[in-house]
Amino acid sequence: MFLNTAISPLLLLLSSSLAEALPYGDGHDANVDSLDWKPCDLEFPDTVKAAIKVPIDCATLQVPLDYTNPKSGKLDLQLLKVNATKEPVEGSVIFNPGGPGNSGVEEVAQQGPLYRDTLGGHYNIIGFDARGTGRTIPFICNPELLASGLGSDSGALSRRNSPYSALPEQLDVYELLKKNWNTTAKYIETCVETQKENATFYGTAFVARDMLAIVDALKEDGLLRFWGRSYSTILGQTFAAMFPDRVGRLLMDSTLTPDDYYRGGWLSATRDVEATLSNYFNQCIEAGPTLCPLANYSGSDTTSKSLMNALSEVFEYLRENPILLAEEIQAIQPEWWFPPGSMTVYYKLKASIMNGIFSPAAFGGVTKTISDALARNWTTYTDPSTIPDIPGAENVSLADLTWSIGLDRFHGIACGDQAYRAKSPEEMYSLIQAQSAQGSFSDAFSPKVWVCAQWPFDAAEKPKGNWSEITTNFPVLFINSRFDPITPLSGAWDASSRFKGSRLLVHEGHGHGIMNHRSNCTVKAIEDYFSKGELPEVGTTCKPNMNAFKQIAAGEGSGRDSESPE
Incomplete structure (x- = not known):
């Protein structure tokens, strides 16, 4: 049963409001073959296999490698499906976990039942590996890292990767940029060497066309049903802007703004980090010291504000008394903008806290991180003996541990999409200042996207238009x-x-x-939207079922919604 009627050929011709005119067609092929679903036999890493709890089906779909050139050859997209459990089956919902660069195949293999049940069991959930992700033309600038033993080159894992401004900024980000401008150029030279043949084919607009091909191959009603999270809200908005009359249902979960992304400013990303940290402290105090020891940091007088003030003092101390990470520890998770031996505890602590508040599932780790910091205990960062020993690591390759082997996929996708380029640090000065004004955690995130300013590749297609007043089906x-x-x-x-x-x-x-901190109210709104076509009332808010710490203590896990844009 499908709630929307099939669309007419005329609508297909009118459906590309922000789609760039291409030399041939709009990517739609009414004669595309149906998908041939079979039980999956993908060579997932053991950790992924252990998390798969239901039967999963797989299929591949051929799409053009280059939609601007009909002679470019074909690309095989890997698809994975978790089947609906209830009749009537109302169709298929494509889920993509974001990144850019996170694997939809891996996500749906492990978490597909969660999304299926959230939608009431009446929809198949389909994941696909977009260009550059999973094993779909993975974007990796140094292929030798795939075969490296982790013991001999732990750096192989390195690229996996408001009114609130109470905490101090430590990094002089402009000075950091100037020092590492040439390092970035050398990294990019490696990418040019290995990726120049396909580098322009990873853009989001092409992935939107790939999704259109998936919709056609499903042979349902020709309309996209999509749940996109984080970067995938850019993918969803791009599809909606390019093919507005092909939208059946579009759920945008944790949204990026399209013009900020496509421009390459990343100006909004860190605005709410301190608000989120403050809420983490509030959740901690509400849960009590049994579940969160920090709740008793100042005895009965502990408040979110007192914890923020104490943490601010820690960062002030580290800013005035810089402490370097042990080189062995920095080697495990290096950042390209810190030369070996130069990463500070200040930076690593701030980045660890920011990552730790992404999901209640990570609260145990971030609570220990903050507790150690308040006690001025830096051994996690300065003592190499704290590095866990992994027997046989030198004989394990990255491909054995992760499905997503495109180590440079974030930059391969995002940088090609984005317009901003600079020829020197001086040209970037204004952008650096704008990023730094977005809250005290901006220095823990903005360096990750600086590579794009020197990126030599542009996506072969980018959406055209002003991103306003888009009317979808x-x-x-x-x-x-x-x-x-x-x-x-x-x-x-x-x-x-x-x-x-x-x-x-x-x-x-x-x-x-939104699946990290569960809310029956939110789940009902999602199910009503997909199955009944009902939108929530204007101004609707939904409270979570319980305190975040209590949710984890009760054994109610969270969806894997905890990854930042790399």
């Missing part, structure tokens, strides 16, 4: 957590304002991704 539903450290609620309001008839539901939970 069916309204878009945006849902955003109020306390999200990387996709702030303000960005979701901005994005929603660009799509006529769309609605935004505020999820009052914690974390990046």
Whole structure:
């Protein structure tokens, strides 16, 4: 049973409002073969296999490698499906976990039942590996890292990867940029050497066309049903802008704003980190010291504000008394903008805290991190003996440990999409200042995207238009957590304002991704949207079922919504 009637050929011709004119067609092929689903036999790493709890089916779909050139050859997209459990089956929902660069195949293999059940069991859940992700033309600048033993080259794992401004900034980010400008250029030279043949084919607009091909191959009603998280809200918005009449249902979970992404500013990303950290402290105090020892840091006088002040003093101390990570520890998780032996505890602590508040599932780790910091205990960063010993690591390759082997996929996708380029650090000065104004955690994130300023490749297609007043066949539903450290609620309001008839539901939970902090109210709104075509009332908010610490203690895990844009 499908709630929307099949679309007419005329609508297909009119459906590309922000699609760039291509030399041939709009990517639609009404004669595309049906998908041949079979039980999966993919060579997942053991950790992924252990997490798969239900039967999964797989299929491949051939799409053009280059939509601008009909002679470019074909690309095999890997698809994976978790089947609906209830009749009537109402169709298929494509899920993509974001990144850019996270694997939809891996995510749905492990978490597909969660998304299926959230939708009431009436939809198949389909994941696919977009270009550059999983094993789909993986974007990796140094292929030798794939075969490296982890013991001999632990750096192989390195690239896997508001009103609140109470905490001090330590990094002089402009000086950091100047020191590492040439390092970036050398890294890019490696990418040019190995990726020049396909580097322009990883863009989001091409992935949107790939999704259109998947929709056609499903042979349902020709309309996309999509749940996108984080970067995948860019993918969803891009599809909606290029093919508005092909939208059946579009759920945007934890939203990035399209013009900020495509420009390459990344100006909104860290606006709510301190608000999210403050909420983490509030959740901790509400849960009590049994579940969160920090709740008793100042005895009965402990408040979120007192914990923020204490942490601020830690960062002030580290700014005035720089402490370097042990080189062996930096080698495990290096950052390209820190030469060996130069990474500070200040930076690593700030980055660890930011990552740790992405999801309640990570609260145990971030609680220990903050507790150690408040006690001025830096051994995790300065004592190499704290590095866990992994027997036989030197004989294990990266490909044995992860399905997503494209180590440089974030830059391969995002940098090609983005317009911003600079020829010198001086040209970037204004952007650096704008990024630094976005809260005290900006120095823990913005260096990750600086590579794009020197990127030599442009995506072969980029959406055209001004991202305003886009009318889709069916309204878009945006849902955003109020306390999200990387996709702030303000960005979701901005994005929603660009799509006529769309609605935004505020999820009052914690974390990046609405399934992290469970809410029956939010789940019902999602199910009603997909199955009944109902949008929540204007101004709707949904509270989580329980305190985040109590949720984890009760054994109610979270979806894997905890990854930042790399």
